[in-house]
Amino acid sequence: MASINATSTKIDKIPPVEGGFSTSLWLEALKNLFRNRSAIVGMIIIGLLVLTAVAAPLIAPYDPIQSMIGQPGHTGRLPAKAPCIHLLGCALEEPEHFMGLDLNARDMFSRILHGARTSLFVGFSSVFFSIVIGSTLGMIAGYAGGWLDMLIMRMMDVLLAFPSLLLAIAIVTVLGPGLQNALLAIAIVSIPVYARLARASVLSVKEMEYITAERALGGNPVRILFTHIMPNALTPLIVQGTLGIGSAVLEAAALSFLGLGAQPPTPEWGAILSEGRNYVFTSPHLVFFPGLAIMITVLGFNLLGDGMRDALDPRLNRF
Amino acid sequence: MKLSIRALCLMLLVLVAFGAPVLAQDAIEPLSPNMTVTDGLITYAAESCDYGGSLLSITAVDANTVEFQLCVPDPALPSKVAFSALGIAPAEHLIATNGGGEALFRNPIGTGPYMLENWELGSEIVMTRNDNYWGEAAAEPTVIFRWNSEAAARLVELQAGTVDGIDNPAPGDFDVIANDPNLALYERQGTNVFYLGMNNTVAPFDNVLVRQAVAHAIDKQRIVDNFYPAGSSVADQFMPSLIFGYTEEVAPLEYSPDRARELLAEAAAADGFELPIETTLSYRDVVRSYLPQPGVVAQDLQAQLAEVGINVTIDMQESGTFIDNSDAGLLSLHLLGWGADYPDATNFLDYHFGAGASDQFGTKFPEITEALAQAAALADPAERYPIYVQANTLLRDLAPMVPIAHGGSGTAFRAVIEGAHSSPLGNEQFSVMSDPDDDTFVWMQNGEPAGLYCADESDGEALRACEQILEALLAYETAGTEVIPALAESYEASDDLMTWTFHLREGVTFHDGSAFDANDVVLSYAVQWDAANPLHVGRDGSFTYFSVFFNGFLNQPASE
Numbered sequence: 001m002a003s004i005n006a007t008s009t010k011i012d013k014i015p016p017v018e019g020g021f022s023t024s025l026w027l028e029a030l031k032n033l034f035r036n037r038s039a040i041v042g043m044i045i046i047g048l049l050v051l052t053a054v055a056a057p058l059i060a061p062y063d064p065i066q067s068m069i070g071q072p073g074h075t076g077r078l079p080a081k082a083p084c085i086h087l088l089g090c091a092l093e094e095p096e097h098f099m100g101l102d103l104n105a106r107d108m109f110s111r112i113l114h115g116a117r118t119s120l121f122v123g124f125s126s127v128f129f130s131i132v133i134g135s136t137l138g139m140i141a142g143y144a145g146g147w148l149d150m151l152i153m154r155m156m157d158v159l160l161a162f163p164s165l166l167l168a169i170a171i172v173t174v175l176g177p178g179l180q181n182a183l184l185a186i187a188i189v190s191i192p193v194y195a196r197l198a199r200a201s202v203l204s205v206k207e208m209e210y211i212t213a214e215r216a217l218g219g220n221p222v223r224i225l226f227t228h229i230m231p232n233a234l235t236p237l238i239v240q241g242t243l244g245i246g247s248a249v250l251e252a253a254a255l256s257f258l259g260l261g262a263q264p265p266t267p268e269w270g271a272i273l274s275e276g277r278n279y280v281f282t283s284p285h286l287v288f289f290p291g292l293a294i295m296i297t298v299l300g301f302n303l304l305g306d307g308m309r310d311a312l313d314p315r316l317n318r319f
Numbered sequence: 320m321k322l323s324i325r326a327l328c329l330m331l332l333v334l335v336a337f338g339a340p341v342l343a344q345d346a347i348e349p350l351s352p353n354m355t356v357t358d359g360l361i362t363y364a365a366e367s368c369d370y371g372g373s374l375l376s377i378t379a380v381d382a383n384t385v386e387f388q389l390c391v392p393d394p395a396l397p398s399k400v401a402f403s404a405l406g407i408a409p410a411e412h413l414i415a416t417n418g419g420g421e422a423l424f425r426n427p428i429g430t431g432p433y434m435l436e437n438w439e440l441g442s443e444i445v446m447t448r449n450d451n452y453w454g455e456a457a458a459e460p461t462v463i464f465r466w467n468s469e470a471a472a473r474l475v476e477l478q479a480g481t482v483d484g485i486d487n488p489a490p491g492d493f494d495v496i497a498n499d500p501n502l503a504l505y506e507r508q509g510t511n512v513f514y515l516g517m518n519n520t521v522a523p524f525d526n527v528l529v530r531q532a533v534a535h536a537i538d539k540q541r542i543v544d545n546f547y548p549a550g551s552s553v554a555d556q557f558m559p560s561l562i563f564g565y566t567e568e569v570a571p572l573e574y575s576p577d578r579a580r581e582l583l584a585e586a587a588a589a590d591g592f593e594l595p596i597e598t599t600l601s602y603r604d605v606v607r608s609y610l611p612q613p614g615v616v617a618q619d620l621q622a623q624l625a626e627v628g629i630n631v632t633i634d635m636q637e638s639g640t641f642i643d644n645s646d647a648g649l650l651s652l653h654l655l656g657w658g659a660d661y662p663d664a665t666n667f668l669d670y671h672f673g674a675g676a677s678d679q680f681g682t683k684f685p686e687i688t689e690a691l692a693q694a695a696a697l698a699d700p701a702e703r704y705p706i707y708v709q710a711n712t713l714l715r716d717l718a719p720m721v722p723i724a725h726g727g728s729g730t731a732f733r734a735v736i737e738g739a740h741s742s743p744l745g746n747e748q749f750s751v752m753s754d755p756d757d758d759t760f761v762w763m764q765n766g767e768p769a770g771l772y773c774a775d776e777s778d779g780e781a782l783r784a785c786e787q788i789l790e791a792l793l794a795y796e797t798a799g800t801e802v803i804p805a806l807a808e809s810y811e812a813s814d815d816l817m818t819w820t821f822h823l824r825e826g827v828t829f830h831d832g833s834a835f836d837a838n839d840v841v842l843s844y845a846v847q848w849d850a851a852n853p854l855h856v857g858r859d860g861s862f863t864y865f866s867v868f869f870n871g872f873l874n875q876p877a878s879e
Contacts (some may be wrong), residue, residue, distance in 0.1 A: 068620055069541055079545050079615070080491055103615045104622070105545060259604075264618045264633045275614060278471045282491050 039307020045300030134194025142202030201233030246301030379837030397660030406789030419856025424770030429789030495667030509725035550727025608728030609656030648678030684864020
């Protein structure tokens with residue numbers, strides 16, 4: 001008995017088994033990532049966005065829900081006022097608003113900055129949630145096989161059969177509109193993607209010799225799954241997750257555009273876009289800036305996701 | 320044999336000479352116990368006034384005279400009978416269509432300057448000129464109705480010249496239109512009111528101090544200045560000053576956030592609730608001239624109420640659901656408005672605060688309902704006025720709602736269009752407009768009419784289309800509120816305002832070629848009035864305006 005234990009400890013210590021990639025492999029991937037130009041652009045964009053989101057209250061010149069009506073220096077009809085930038089020739093006595101005012105005479109720049117918080121929060125947390133649930137389900141299905149695999153994956157197929165936005169709308173309709181419910185809906189609709197990915201990876205990893213060995217030694221299946229299989233099946237999930245944040249941001253914006261996501265007066269890009277859509281010809285700044293913000297964010301995550309795929313894919317290894 | 324042929328010829332001759340009209344009149348059979356047909360003329364009468372409505376009988380006295388007997392004096396009757404929901408359709412058409420169905424509401428037959436040519440569902444309604452019109456013939460041979468719910472899209476079509484006139488440009492676009500030499504803007508005076516309704520059955524709004532606090536908390540001037548187009552004004556009372564029943568001497572509760580906070584603290588101490596108040600503000604995202612930017616105004620009110628310690632969650636509801644919920648008294652705070660159908664206080668106050676009003680504001684205030692009932696039964700404006708002073712004072716002090724704005728709106732046309740106008744009642748007349756460039760006038764409004772049997776429609780989009788095709792006994796002057804003769808050349812009322820006699824215009828024909836007579840008038844009214852009439856069908860059977868104008872239906876089933 002003692003000897004078996006000793007052997008299993010030894011096996012545990014063989015590098016590629018426990019940590020998935022070794023430290024050098026991770027470093028290798030990171031080097032690849034930094035060699036990929038689009039990934040760097042993506043990282044810079046996301047880095048700036050995260051910084052903006054964290055520091056929004058410090059950078060924003062105004063409270064995002066404070067109407068400028070009756071505020072010092074503000075006169076005339078304020079709603080939907082065009083941007084005023086002193087450097088670009090706007091009269092000095094007029095208060096500066098980089099992105100103009102929205103229909104409720106609130107500072108658009110402050111709203112867009114705070115909107116980054118909302119969007120990134122929704123993006124990260126919904127993807128985190130769906131990765132946790134989706135990959136757990138997928139791994140259980142892949143590892144256990146048999147009827148459990150059948151049951152879980154058919155459920156995922158059912159979820160996949162719905163157009164994702166339509167399903168999200170249906171879920172929010174049941175739960176009631178609001179940012180948290182929108183987040184939940186987006187998370188739920190993306191669960192099958194991660195479940196499938198995780199299952200596919202587990203199916204290939206579980207046939208490897210070190211897993212067979214671990215099982216032959218009578219290792220606890222849960223432990224095998226989470227400490228040996230999962231780290232080695234993580235790569236595609238990370239890539240998909242990065243790309244997923246981009247689409248989650250987009251879906252959150254879509255839900256808010258439809259009035260099902262963030263509720264007023266919460267600044268959220270989709271909601272800001274929706275409020276301004278009727279004024280696209282007379283006050284284009286109402287839709288231009290939130291649209292631009294959404295586009296840049298999604299572009300950032302897509303660039304980074306693509307770069308990561310290239311960097312983490314061993315088949316594309318340049319050495 | 321010879322004799323029988325001769326007899327047959329004679330019979331035929333008699334039939335041709337006298338029979339045809341006799342047969343035509345015989346075609347109308349009594350449809351209900353309340354209907355009698357004597358010498359081909361219809362009388363429709365309630366047994367007594369006990370059924371609760373204000374109409375006792377309608378009689379075709381002769382082919383060109385109709386008499387209305389009322390249960391209560393109604394000084395506003397001419398304004399009501401001019402309304403487009405009371406347009407006259409041929410009796411034969413009503414009978415042939417069994418009073419409802421698509422055959423009726425998709426195929427309106429009237430006497431108006433235009434007749435329906437084609438209704439391409441979801442796309443457009445085409446009307447052609449009625450060349451047999453009794454009045455001045457329409458200027459353009461064809462009028463096309465189109466619709467788009469987005470104000471920006473309507474303006475783009477107008478700028479591109481694909482439409483000749485549009486309804487309700489966005490407030491922010493008023494300047495764009497006014498500064499464009501190719502376009503002309505016609506402002507529409509606000510004969511409407513936008514209000515914040517409160518439900519006195521939902522705590523803490525059951526406390527009058529809280530309701531007054533809300534009234535003190537709202538800066539109406541700020542809302543009108545920033546979110547309403549030119550021509551709008553702050554609402555002091557539930558009706559604009561143009562409408563009889565507006566009382567100058569009743570000053571509104573002034574804007575004072577400090578006073579609002581005091582009242583809230585007082586109410587919180589008395590009722591034992593916590594400040595800030597957490598509640599819901601419901602609205603529908605539907606643009607009306609009384610509320611041109613629903614979402615934006617809701618958010619501004621949210622910010623204003625937060626200042627005094629009332630935190631509201633904004634709850635946007637689908638239009639139909641919202642109206643149902645507010646009528647059922649399910650909403651604590653709600654944003655709604657009202658546009659004048661006819662220019663009288665009863666149209667504003669009785670509909671909302673009278674004995675027959677919905678539960679929109681919770682339980683009714685007996686002191687207000689009594690005052691309104693008293694005023695509505697009086698004929699003399701001088702006698703009615705002091706009662707409205709009292710009613711408006713009560714409405715201010717009991718604060719079931721806060722009147723906020725009278726929204727101006729407008730229409731915009733290509734500058735070359737002659738006769739372009741906007742009507743304060745929203746019923747623009749296209750027969751007086753002409754387009755020098757071509758033979759077609761294209762109008763674009765917010766939405767598609769649900770149906771064109773306007774007895775059973777209450778949406779302005781449908782009513783405007785009906786007004787081109789059907790006519791009522793009287794009409795409102797073009798671009799005004801004055802009542803003018805239409806299918807009735809003249810009318811007179813008895814001294815007690817209980818008996819009204821309308822003298823119909825002779826020689827008028829409907830679009831289907833049939834002649835217009837008193838029976839058409841009586842039946843057009845009766846099918847709306849009598850809930851037990853087999854022709855009381857319509858599109859969905861609600862006949863809202865008739866019920867409001869005449870205080871309910873005859874033979875109304877007890878369950879409703």
